[in-house]
Amino acid sequence: xxxxxxxxxxxxxxxxxxxxxxxxxxxxxxxxxxxxxxxxxxxxxxxxxxxxxxxxxxxxxxxxxxxxxxxxxxxxxxxxxxxxxxxxxxxxxxxxxxxxxxxxxxxxxxxxxxxxxxxxxxxxxxxxxxxxxxxxxxxxxxxxxxxxxxxxxxxxxxxxxxxxxxxxxxxxxxxxxxxxxxxxxxxxxxxxxxxxxxxxxxxxxxxxxxxxxxxx
Numbered sequence: 001x002x003x004x005x006x007x008x009x010x011x012x013x014x015x016x017x018x019x020x021x022x023x024x025x026x027x028x029x030x031x032x033x034x035x036x037x038x039x040x041x042x043x044x045x046x047x048x049x050x051x052x053x054x055x056x057x058x059x060x061x062x063x064x065x066x067x068x069x070x071x072x073x074x075x076x077x078x079x080x081x082x083x084x085x086x087x088x089x090x091x092x093x094x095x096x097x098x099x100x101x102x103x104x105x106x107x108x109x110x111x112x113x114x115x116x117x118x119x120x121x122x123x124x125x126x127x128x129x130x131x132x133x134x135x136x137x138x139x140x141x142x143x144x145x146x147x148x149x150x151x152x153x154x155x156x157x158x159x160x161x162x163x164x165x166x167x168x169x170x171x172x173x174x175x176x177x178x179x180x181x182x183x184x185x186x187x188x189x190x191x192x193x194x195x196x197x198x199x200x201x202x203x204x205x206x207x208x209x210x211x212x213x214x215x216x
Contacts, residue, residue, distance in 0.1 A: 027050060027054050027055075027177075027178065027179045027180050028048045028049060028050030028054075028071070028177065028179050029048075029049050029050065029162055029171075029175055029176060029177040029178050029179050030046050030047070030048050030049070030175070030176050030177050031046065031047045031049065031144075031158070031160045031162060031172070031174050031175045031176075032044055032045075032046050032077060032174055032176070033045055033046070033047070033148070033156065033158055033174070035150065035156050037150065037152045037154070038152050038153075038154055039152065043076065043077075043078075043150070044076075044077040044078070045074060045075065045076050045077060045083055045148060045150060045156075046074070046075055046076075046077050047072055047073070047074050047144065047148075047158065047160075048071075048072070048073040048074075048075070049070075049071070049072055049142065049144070049162045049175075049179065050071050050179035050180075051068040051069065051070065051071055051135075051140075051164075051179060051180070051182075052067075052068050052069045052071045052130070053067075053068055054068070054179060054180050055180050055183055056068035056135060056180060056181075056182045056183065057137075057182065057183050057184070057185035058135055058136040058137035058138070058182050058183070058184055058185065059134050059135065059136055060184075060185050060186065063185055063186075064185045065134065066134045066135050066136065066182075067132075067133075067134055067135075068133070068135050068182065069130045069131060069132050069133055070090065070092070070119075070130060070131040070133065070142060071128075071130060072088070072119065072128070072129040072130065072144065073127055073128050073129070074086055074127050074129070074148060075127060076151070081151075082126045082127025082128075083127050083148060083149070083150065083151070084121065084126045084127055084149075085148075085149040086119075086121075086129060086146065086147065086148045086149065087146045087147050087149075087155075088119035088129060088144060088145070088146035088147075088148075088158075089116055089117065089118055089119060089144075089145055089146050090117050090119055090131060090142045090143060090144045090145070091107075091113065091114065091115040091116070091117065091142070091143040092113070092114050092117060092131075092133075092140065092141070092142050092143075093107040093108075093110035093112070093113050093140065093141040093142070093143075093163075093167075093170075094110055094111055094112040094113075094136070094138055094139070094140055095110050095111055095138055095139040095141075095167060096111055096138045096139075097138065097139070098139070098166050100139075101139055101166060101167050101169070101170075106170070107141055107143065107161060107163075107167075107170050110141075117131055118131075119131055119144070119146070135182045136182065137182050137183060137184040138181065138182055139163065139164055139166045139167045139181045139182075140163070140164050140167075140181065140182060141161060141162065141163035141164065141167050141170055142161070142162055142163075143159075143160075143161045144158065144159075144160060144161075144162065145157075145158060145159040145160075146158060160172035160174060160175055161175070162175050162179075164178065164179050164180060164181035164182070165178040165179070165180060165181055166181045167181070
């Protein structure tokens, strides 16, 4: 199995270039898994978890579609080489706000829970996996489990829970960092009413009335 170690060493330099596409472009958290390979060597691989196109905003008809998929990327920690061929499933949890999280004892106390959701590999993007979804403002978490096939051809089990920042109390040991919870896009609207303030409208109306009187 020394060939495995040699392979990793030789192509590590190439990985520096290739990982530009798999680095944490957005706010993502990382779950690290230590393994002992079939040749006795210790390695660590990571699952990088978050949402696509962060910051994520909830669905708002006519303004934003709320499409922020679950984004999972798997890589070797040291070389940053991507790892393909994982077989993963997830359960997902949704809380409306932090008050609901505070009252909950487990993720299963969430307002909405969906289990056994298949995770799909992304064609043409090795080491990248996703679950498509439209989101609402609130707090999302994911229980991710299954197997990751490492470079020695052996599949290693993974099983962890990763929540966005406001639900971090449910995160599994080994999950570090965080990703953003889903925001309400109306919170960033300016001006809040979506048009000129009434003071400008009043000024315009007064000027129009003057112009109309002159025309008479």
